[in-house]
Amino acid sequence: MTPEKLSAASFAGVICSVAILPSVASHFIYFSSPGLVLLWPRRRSLHVCEAEISSSIGLSSTRTVDTSQRRDSTIYNLKCSDAQVGLMGKTLLEFQPKIGDVLSAHKFSLHDVVILKTNKVDQRSCSLGQGVVYSLKDSSITVAFDEIPEDGLNSLMRLEKVANEVTYRRMKDALVQLSKRIQSGPAVDMISVLFGEKPPMFFTKNMHFAPFNENLDHSQRDAVLRALSCGSVFMLHGPPGTGKTTTILEIVLQEVKRGSKILACAASNIAVDNIVERLYPYRVKLVRLGHPARLLPQVLESALDAQVLRTDNSSLANDIRKEMKVLNGKMFKCKDRNTIREIRKELKALAREERRRQQLSVMDVLKNADVVLTTLVGASSRKLETIYFDVVIIDEAAQALEVECWIALLKGSRCILSGDHLQLPPTIQSVEAAKKGFGRTLFERVADLYGEKVMSMLTVQYRMHKLIMDWSSKEFYSGKIQAHANVGNHMLYDLQDVNRTSSTEPTLILVDIAGYDIEEKKDEEGSTMNEGEALIAISHALRLAESGVRASDIGIITPYSAQVNYLKVIRGKEAKLKDIEICTVDGFQGREKEAIIISMVRSNPRKEVGFLSDQRRMNVAITRARRQCCLVCDTETASTDSFLRGLVEYFQEHGEYFSASEYGYQT
Numbered sequence: 001m002t003p004e005k006l007s008a009a010s011f012a013g014v015i016c017s018v019a020i021l022p023s024v025a026s027h028f029i030y031f032s033s034p035g036l037v038l039l040w041p042r043r044r045s046l047h048v049c050e051a052e053i054s055s056s057i058g059l060s061s062t063r064t065v066d067t068s069q070r071r072d073s074t075i076y077n078l079k080c081s082d083a084q085v086g087l088m089g090k091t092l093l094e095f096q097p098k099i100g101d102v103l104s105a106h107k108f109s110l111h112d113v114v115i116l117k118t119n120k121v122d123q124r125s126c127s128l129g130q131g132v133v134y135s136l137k138d139s140s141i142t143v144a145f146d147e148i149p150e151d152g153l154n155s156l157m158r159l160e161k162v163a164n165e166v167t168y169r170r171m172k173d174a175l176v177q178l179s180k181r182i183q184s185g186p187a188v189d190m191i192s193v194l195f196g197e198k199p200p201m202f203f204t205k206n207m208h209f210a211p212f213n214e215n216l217d218h219s220q221r222d223a224v225l226r227a228l229s230c231g232s233v234f235m236l237h238g239p240p241g242t243g244k245t246t247t248i249l250e251i252v253l254q255e256v257k258r259g260s261k262i263l264a265c266a267a268s269n270i271a272v273d274n275i276v277e278r279l280y281p282y283r284v285k286l287v288r289l290g291h292p293a294r295l296l297p298q299v300l301e302s303a304l305d306a307q308v309l310r311t312d313n314s315s316l317a318n319d320i321r322k323e324m325k326v327l328n329g330k331m332f333k334c335k336d337r338n339t340i341r342e343i344r345k346e347l348k349a350l351a352r353e354e355r356r357r358q359q360l361s362v363m364d365v366l367k368n369a370d371v372v373l374t375t376l377v378g379a380s381s382r383k384l385e386t387i388y389f390d391v392v393i394i395d396e397a398a399q400a401l402e403v404e405c406w407i408a409l410l411k412g413s414r415c416i417l418s419g420d421h422l423q424l425p426p427t428i429q430s431v432e433a434a435k436k437g438f439g440r441t442l443f444e445r446v447a448d449l450y451g452e453k454v455m456s457m458l459t460v461q462y463r464m465h466k467l468i469m470d471w472s473s474k475e476f477y478s479g480k481i482q483a484h485a486n487v488g489n490h491m492l493y494d495l496q497d498v499n500r501t502s503s504t505e506p507t508l509i510l511v512d513i514a515g516y517d518i519e520e521k522k523d524e525e526g527s528t529m530n531e532g533e534a535l536i537a538i539s540h541a542l543r544l545a546e547s548g549v550r551a552s553d554i555g556i557i558t559p560y561s562a563q564v565n566y567l568k569v570i571r572g573k574e575a576k577l578k579d580i581e582i583c584t585v586d587g588f589q590g591r592e593k594e595a596i597i598i599s600m601v602r603s604n605p606r607k608e609v610g611f612l613s614d615q616r617r618m619n620v621a622i623t624r625a626r627r628q629c630c631l632v633c634d635t636e637t638a639s640t641d642s643f644l645r646g647l648v649e650y651f652q653e654h655g656e657y658f659s660a661s662e663y664g665y666q667t
């Protein structure tokens with residue numbers, strides 16, 4: 001069964017019958033179809049399941065220190081080193097290790113949900129509080145709590161990372177709703193179109209618009225026009241560097257102008273914040289939903305919590321809280337039972353009123369806003385339960401799971417999906433799940449279903465030199481992309497303080513390691529790496545830095561995480577390269593650098609290329625570069641794959657060819 005053949009009800013039915021396997025490593029969701037296992041995207045580390053949270057809480061008191069630490073999900077022996085109130089009333093507690101300067105090895109990351117407990121493991125220690133990781137340094141971790149933990153802060157503590165059950169429940173709820181709302185709800189038409197049961201409609205009569213952004217190119221204007229005229233679905237296809245967000249902003253502004261209420265979402269917080277930041281100067285009434293600890297500091301002003309604090313109802317609620325505090329004090333001192341009973345009654349009424357005022361102020365802000373912005377998962381917030389939207393916009397839709405998208409889609413009557421299905425989708429680890437079609441995103445599925453009937457492609461790019469762009473344009477976008485005049489011929493040595501040298505002059509460089517004694521190997525965890533290639537990549541970065549390129553303008557990317565680790569180790573020895581970024585290709589999607597060095601890693605006598613042959617990964621890798629792209633690879637191994645052979649030939653034809661000997665290697 002492939003997703004295209006599913007109706008809305010059966011799609012929801014299949015996915016809703018998920019069962020959770022508590023025993024499997026985090027991030028697994030097990031579909032009821034035998035053997036079908038789907039792993040939610042790891043790189044956003046968002047998704048974990050119900051059973052995990054209950055088991056992690058339940059098990060934590062009996063687990064031994066060793067087991068826990070081995071799982072890297074607990075940091076022990078912490079002392080509270082600082083407490084601040086900020087982030088709209090949240091308490092920020094900083095924890096440092098009691099012994100030493102560095103936190104013990106852990107796998108905590110920003111925005112994880114954590115529980116604070118006393119350090120002792122043998123007792124059935126209860127939670128002192130639950131919070132969200134707000135900042136993370138080698139020597140400290142800061143957690144945002146809704147309320148300041150009442151006691152225990154003076155003793156030694158531990159932090160436990162817990163599975164965030166909310167994400168999983170919210171996805172499941174959305175699918176239950178999807179199966180029920182086939183006959184009703186604002187999205188009823190849109191659902192039928194997205195499942196191929198009704199044709200998509202466009203209303204093109206007398207459509208025109210006066211752009212807020214006069215610089216929009218012809219493809220962006222055309223896309224805005226089609227978005228404004230869509231009856232239920234429009235897809236904005238944005239190849240690398242073509243200004244998807246610029247176009248989305250114009251669509252939002254035009255929709256607001258004609259009175260629409262908009263829900264704008266993306267899978268990641270950072271993508272949502274990017275829209276908030278760029279929309280802010282236009283003074284539209286917008287509100288950003290989400291835990292303040294997960295938002296960029298520059299968008300906090302737009303956060304729901306911040307706006308709620310500014311409402312009249314909120315200050316009334318605040319007054320009530322003060323009154324309650326006074327009454328509580330009275331009650332504790334009072335000895336007379338009748339008076340205590342009276343005070344309790346009064347407190348209850350005040351608490352009810354305080355809640356009502358709070359809810360009113362939240363509703364005031366949300367109802368007043370023209371644009372509500374949140375992550376896809378955040379769109380299931382209770383606060384939005386009774387609010388519907390004219391348009392739901394999903395940015396980065398080709399990087400979101402279909403299940404996530406439905407959380408937001410069910411809230412609106414029209415939808416605009418923006419993305420590029422020819423770059424990397426979210427990671428689906430299970431081969432079997434991918435084979436059964438669950439690896440496909442909604443964006444890809446609808447693109448296949450309707451193609452250009454519902455989709456416009458942006459065709460002018462504002463990032464790359466045209467030699468970098470041309471390969472991607474021909475391979476993936478039918479040669480339709482043009483480079484804007486400002487970037488089409490820009491060179492690395494045009495940058496301020498950069499000298500014109502043999503390293504900065506070429507736009508494309510191929511460093512061929514074939515024929516040298518440089519081979520891939522496996523690290524302890526079985527990931528592939530190539531030490532020789534790493535040394536060449538670092539040497540090239542050094543040459544660029546010596547020619548005046550700022551280290552922060554250089555990125556080294558590679559498909560393999562073991563190679564990332566090794567590159568970071570050898571970069572450590574070069575002070576000049578402190579600020580270069582080293583990352584997997586997948587992790588660098590959406591980013592750019594003036595100079596990109598790609599270490600392909602694979603070099604073996606068997607001529608295996610592994611997942612290098614995933615064309616979309618190479619599309620992402622090459623198109624991260626603005627002015628120079630340097631490909632370090634074994635051309636003999638790569639050329640066994642016809643797609644990669646084409647890439648190598650393109651670089652040979654249009655770029656500089658260096659052999660490894662030019663980086664100090666002997667045959």
Ligand SMILES: Nc1ncnc2c1ncn2[C@@H]1O[C@H](COP(=O)(O)OP(=O)(O)OP(=O)(O)O)[C@@H](O)[C@H]1O
Nearest residue numbers: 215216217238239240241242243244245246247462
């Ligand atoms: N019409 C335009 N004229 C000039 N510059 C533009 C135009 N459209 C986009 N840009 C520039 O191109 C760059 C990328 O645009 P934007 O940030 O909107 O794209 P994105 O969707 O976030 O990125 P990508 O297209 O790589 O996914 C920005 O620097 C933006 O200012």
